[in-house]
Amino acid sequence: MIRSPFFALIRKDLKGYFDQPTGYILIVIFVAMLSWAFFKTALLMGEASLRPLFTVEFAIDRPSLPWLMTLFIPAATMRLLSEEQRDGTLETLLTQPIRGWVVLITKFLSGLIFVSIAILCTLGIPIAVSTAGNMDWGAVASQYVGSVFLAGSLVSIGLFTSSLTRNQIVAFILGLTLSMVLMIMGLEIVAITMPSNVANLLQLLSPITHFDNIGRGVIDLRDILYFITLITTFLSATFLIVRSRTLSHETSQYRNLQLGVAGLIILSILIGWFGSDIKGRIDLTEDKVFSLSPATVQILNDLDDLLTVDIFMSADPPVQVSPVSRDVNDFLDDFEAGSNDKVKVVRHYPEDDEKAERKANTAGVPPVQFNLHSQGELQIKTGYLGIILTYIDKREIIPFVDTIDGFEYRLASLTNKMLSDNQEKKTVGFTSGHGEASPAQQMMTFASVASQQYNLVPVAADPEEPLPLDGVDVLVVSSPKEPFGSFHEGSLREYIQKGGKAFFNLESVLVDTQQFAGLPNRHSLANFIEQEFGIVLEDNMVYDLQANETLGFSAGMRGNVMLPYPYWIRAVIEDKKVAGNVDSVVLAWANTLGILDLPDSQYSITPLIRSTNYAAVDDSFRNLKPDSPIFTDPLQTNFFSSDLAVTAEGSNGSRVVIVGDADWISESATQRFTNNVLLGLNLLDWLAQEDKLASVRSKVVSERNMVFSSDQHRNLVQYLNIGGVPLLLILLGLLRFWRRRTKGFKGNWRRGLPGTRSQVATPDQESSE
DSSP: OOOHHHHHHHHHHHHHHTTHHHHHHHHHHHHHHHHHHHHHHHHHHHHHSSSHHHHOOOOSSSSOOOHHHHHHHHHHHHHHHHHHHHHHHHHHHHHSSHHHHHHHEEHHHHHHHHHHHHEEEEEEHHHHTTTTTTOOOOHHHHHHHHHHHHHHHHHHHHHHHHOOSSSSHHHHHHHHHHHHHHHHTTTTTHHHTTTTHHHHHHHHOOOHHHHHHHHTTTHHHHHHHHHHHEEOOOOOOOHHHHHHHHOOTSHHHHHHHHHHHHHHHHHHHHHHHGGOOOEEEESSSSTTTTOOOHHHHHHTTTSOOOEEEEEEEEESOTTTTTHHHHHHHHHHHHHTTTTTOOOOEEOOOTTTOOOHHHHHHHHHHHOEEEEEEETTTEEEEEEEEEEEEEEEEEEEEEOOOOOSSTTHHHHHHHHHHHHOOSSSOOOEEEEEESSOOOTTTTTOOOOOOOTTTEEEEEEEEOTTTTOOOOOSEEEEEEEOSSSSHHHHHHHHHHHTTTEOOOEEEEEEEEETTTTTTTEEOTTTHHHHHHHHHOOEOOOOOOESSSEEEEEEEEEGGEEEEEEEEEEEEEEEEEEEEEETTEEEEEEOOOOEEOOOOTOOOOOOOOOOOOOTEEEEESOOOOSSSSSOOGGOOOOOOOOOOOEEEEEETTSSSEHHHHHHHSSGGGHHHTTTTTTHHHHHHHHHHHHTOOOHHHHHTTSSOOOOOOOOOOOHHHHHHIIIIEEEEHHHHHHHHHHHHHHHHHHHTOTTTTTTTTOOOOOOOOOOHHHHH
């Protein structure tokens, strides 16, 4: 038996939730709505993450957990003190030999435990989604931790408003209003309508801002302190209101209580305003996205002299870049701390320092303009967030940092560039003259990003002359459709046998996108790679009925419709040492590769990309439409995983990548799928032996795709959470009611509803039940 009044009071209030139907109804509605809203978005995104569940974006038709809690928690806490006041039991409790703060803390903890149970009832979502994709469980843990802290804040607010009135409905309306005001004032759409200093203060004081930070997967001491201070502030205010009913307002004890509460409120504002100076955080993400990677640390260890990082930033940044400014500051602190005193970060504020302004403008760090809506008028505000890296006599510039995504790679690559003794970039040559895809036209995005690290040059020659491959570090051959000729094939063979590096993106089938039909490509270099490496480029087309992408197709008068397209498959990366941390890539109209066991071959062949176990091949490729009959052919039951890309390493030092597709780095694919660009760059790095940057770049984007084995699998995951978990909660409630009835309890199940009375036991009575 529980003898402590503290635990007895908590038990009493929890029984008040679970001895009546309203507690179960609240949890059932909460879980069902969250599950429905999550899968409504997640199934369209196709991403194995809880981002739709914990997003801070406000959408009435897709409520996320933080916004639904803003409605749910005032309903759950409205009775905690208002009911006690209405029934006259609060005075009874306060006249017991129990301290007033004990009564208050137990009310808070019982409300928080009830809400936390509701939050934990959504754990079925990540568990179910993990059956269809690779979840980042570190980020999931951080998101649930952030949810409990946010719940604590909203419970303290609900407890405060419940102490203001005896009417539960009034307490609910007050709690909902106050919670919504605090949440909404952190939204950017609200902040941009105010002066920057006011907007930044409101964002820092809003729970939604700090929840968003934790929801990324980072437990930051500043955010934890904020939530603790907010909870303490409202609990103190509640204690002041409760004690005011038993203390004379003329006594010194009451005045001291007022001063204490006022001090806590001021402390909360100060922590919100000056909290950016507090350091300390834990990165829980699986890939340590917000921490320095070992490759970056290694680059810093290679520094022989001091690297100076001058950051030009606004002391009062525009609201659009305020969160980025915080992340950049945090990262630069880590960058400096991980350098063993080889990096010095200097912060400048050009808007307040004329000398810093001249230095920024001279170096090429201009102010950036942002639109603000203030007092009904459109206003322009300028802001700085640029960086200059200086190492000995070398300098690199980042004019403006608009996102933290990829920021580590930009710093690491620029630092690595300055470290290099030879400042000349390595050269990547693209063959032309044989019907290849042009990097300037068909591969603009890939070529644009690759040109930041490499010199890109065309490689072309007369068919009767060898290819000019002198000085080419990596040779890219992308979808030839005309004969290479013996001279040029001989040039390729000689280049590779001398230790050259080649990147083949080949197609045995060409697709007519007007008719959606395939035609054999007789000049795909299939014979060359088979003779040289023992790799067979097969005449087929891979499709996958589960791991595929949704594309837009013309539907006549109805315009464009979005349909699953099995010929654009989501393939799996097999060799992470070559591909970096990229997990998957989209291949469009891919061909399978066969690996021959050639005697005395000097090449070591390793699979790089494979289709999933739900893939098959179309050997006729006559109908490549999204409703191709082959997808529903009952005789087509041969599903298997195939090699779609391989790497070859020769004993002479040569490196080769062969991909049975060329459209995967075309403009139509790279604009949709950032992982394609990322993988292409990582493969170039591996070929050019710039491997150390691949692990850094792979942190730019982390795609975790959700792939269901069948429609039944998808429906099971979805409806078990939308309907199964709420049904289980209903059954538990009925079971508890039945057990209470069989034990002789005749409690009123309407207890806690507006207009009903309830008998509240004292702690001693409660503990003796």
